[in-house]
Amino acid sequence: MQVHQQTSEHSDAIDLMVNMGPQHPSTHGVFRLVIWVDGERIVRVEPHIGYLHRGSEKICESEQYNQIVTLFDRLDYVGNLNNELAFCLAVEKLTETVVPERAEYIRVILCELNRIASHMLFYGVYGLDAGATTPMLYGFRERERVQELFESVTGARMMHNYIRIGGVKEDVPADFEKNVRKLLDDLKQGVEECDSLLSQNEMFLARTKGVGVISGDEALDYGVTGPALRASGVVEDVRVTDPYSIYERFDFGIPVGSMGDCWDRYFVRVEEMRESIKIIEQALSELPKGEISAKVRRIVRPPAGDVFIRTESPRGDLGVYIVSDGSDKPYRVKVRPPSFANLQALEYMLKDTYIADAVLVLGSIDIIMGEVDR
Amino acid sequence: MTLTDHLIRAHHTIMTRRSNISSKSEAETSPTVEPLDQKGSDLLKNLKLTFAEYSETEVSVSLDMVVLRVEPERLVDVCELLKSNEKFLFNYLSCITVVDYEEQEELFEIVYHLVSIDYHHKLTMKVSLPSNSPVVPSIFKIWKSADWFEREAHDLFGIQFKGRENLPPLLLYEGFEGYPGRKSFPFHDYEEW
Structure with a gap:
């Protein structure tokens, strides 16, 4: 320093x-x-910010639609599948493609697993921010399990390129259901272990309770979304308030905090992992057989027009705006990254706190620079 | 007070879960353009009523988006109305996008995406600017989330925001020349350092 x-x-x-x-x-x-x-x-x-600015949006303008999916992997590199989904949903809306049921269910299962993996990473790193080393070992152990499953399904641990326009790349392996059930059992136990290890630790409470407080109205004004907004008591989850894909079929709760402090932002994420497990269980029991991809032309040429889609990524409201001029490449792609907007509120949250808490407040927003800088 | 008391669990339950599934599969056989849902058509009606006397605005529909076209001079008035009017309550500015139509029509289009958390409806607002003087009033005072989105638009597209002069670079480094978001910016032939 x-x-x-x-x-x-x-x-x-x-x-x-x-x-x-x-x-x-x-x-x-x-x-x-x-x-x-x-x-x-x-x-x-x-x-x-801007140290990681790669001009992703500009690169999208010179790639074909199918080639852009892999660029979206690299925005939020902890919630890759959620990013792929957002882009594919936008193109599917523009081309009026109906995605087969089986693909929708596979997407939801994988995206919710990705949410758990992302929150597990947050959990581990946040413990480390607070000065506790052990939570990192627990968080990464659980995340590793999820990534092992991803590897068996998509072939990659992080940059999957699995969700495609019109469906998914290929069908899941034969032992997928068995593996996910086994994984869910492990994760359920893992979440409980993580929760009991850190959430009520006296030192952790002393460091995070009442630190970096932001009210719901103020957070909304700054454009804060996702767990950080819900921690301030605002009930807003795109999966429920503006449902996309097949989320309206599932029964799950929105964990909401009351104080808007660091502890609430942390605990909302722990609770979200439990809710995600519920969604996966429901989706898995309803997983239909059938096609895994709609019949989409190899080179996608959406009609001229524009489309804006909102999805709930692990970090918040991930928006994708596409302007098409009818050719095989988009005219303009704009990503509305949740971390970018959430980070704006840091100035407000940090004002009049102690310098020792700066790291904790920053950690509680859970930023990923890949999507902040794009 | 126990720790879990801090968590208000707002459970959201879809009562018609099964019926939703059946209606979805019926729609599958005949894919049609998604019409505006109830929230969207209510919003459209209210917008048409409210902006009837504003000659500078124009309301239209594209796919499932309600689009409001505004002249730059009226932008601040319209935004204030959209945020405070009880019929709209757009309390959350999601995103600001710049689209470059310099080559075709010599203009930049600024697209604002607004969402109402109370009513769960969303609106797309478009402002067209001439490309030789792309100046638009800043709406930073109305929604603080406009701050970085406006700075990004200034960095990458050279849009000037009235009321916010001398914006420091956000995504680019100090002293970067040109506007890399624009279509006219060379993709390969430029010196990086």
Whole structure:
């Protein structure tokens, strides 16, 4: 960490400028945060992003629709399947493709598993942010189980390229149902273990309760979505309020916090894993037989027009806006990344907190720089 | 108070689960354009009523989106109305997109996606700007989430936001020349360093 001195304008005290990142393990990627402190209190922060800007949206304009799916894998590289789904749903809406039932169910099962894997990563890393090493081992153990299943289905651990326009790449292996049931049993136990290990730990509570508070209205104004918004007491989950795919068929709850502090943002995610398990169980018991992909032309040429789709990624409201001019390549692709908007609220959350809590507040938003910078 | 008391569990239950499935499979046999749902058509009706006397606005429908076209001069008024009017309550600005039509029509189109968390309806708002002076009023004062989206549009497309001059770069580095989001920006032939 570099430290610069600067004279303060309001008192004879000296404001220190502390530079956190971009190469700092607790910034969860290449993210730079400039913090001005008065003693130990944060006066002002200035987030700097863009270190990972690859121009993904611009690259999309020179690729065919089928080739873009794999670019979406690389936006939120912890919730890959959810990203693929968002893009495919948008193209399917534009081309009016009806996806076969079996594909829809496979998609939902895998996306919810991906949500659990993503929240497990958050759980482990957040424990580490708070100074506890053990949760990381538990979180990564569970995530590894999910990724093993992904590998058996999609062939890849992270960059799957499995969800395709019109359906999925190939049918799931014969032992898929058995494996998922076994995995769910493990995950159920894993979530309970994780919960009992950290959630009610006295030290953890002291570090996270009442820290980085944001009210529901304020969070909404900043465009915060997903678990971070629900922690502030706003009941908003795109899967329920603006249902896509087949989510309206499942029976699940929306965990909502009451304080809008770091602990609520953490615990909402733990509860979400339980709800995701419920969705997967229902989907698995209803998994129909049949086609896994609609008949889609090899080179997709949607009619001219534009479409905007909202989905619930593990981090929040993931939007995709596509403008088509009728050719085989999109005219414009815009991704509305949840982390990007959530990160805007960091300035508000960090104001007047202690500098020691900066890492915890940042960690509680659960940012992925791949989708912030695109 | 136990820890779990902090969690208000708002359970959402779809009562007509089975009937939903059957209606879905019927639709499968005859794929048609998804018409506006009830929320969408209510919104369309209300918009037409409210903006009847605004000659600068135009309401239309594309796929399942309700689209409101606004002249840049009226943007701030319209946004304030959309946020505060009881019929709309668009309290959440989802996203701001810039679409480059410089080559075809010499204009930039700015697309705002608004969502109402209370009513669960959504609106697409479009503003067209001439490409030789792309200036649009900032709506940062109305929705704070516009902050970074406007800075991104400024970085990548060179859109000027009235009321927010001298925006520092967000995604690009200090001193970057040109607007890489535009279609006219060369894809390969430029020096990176």
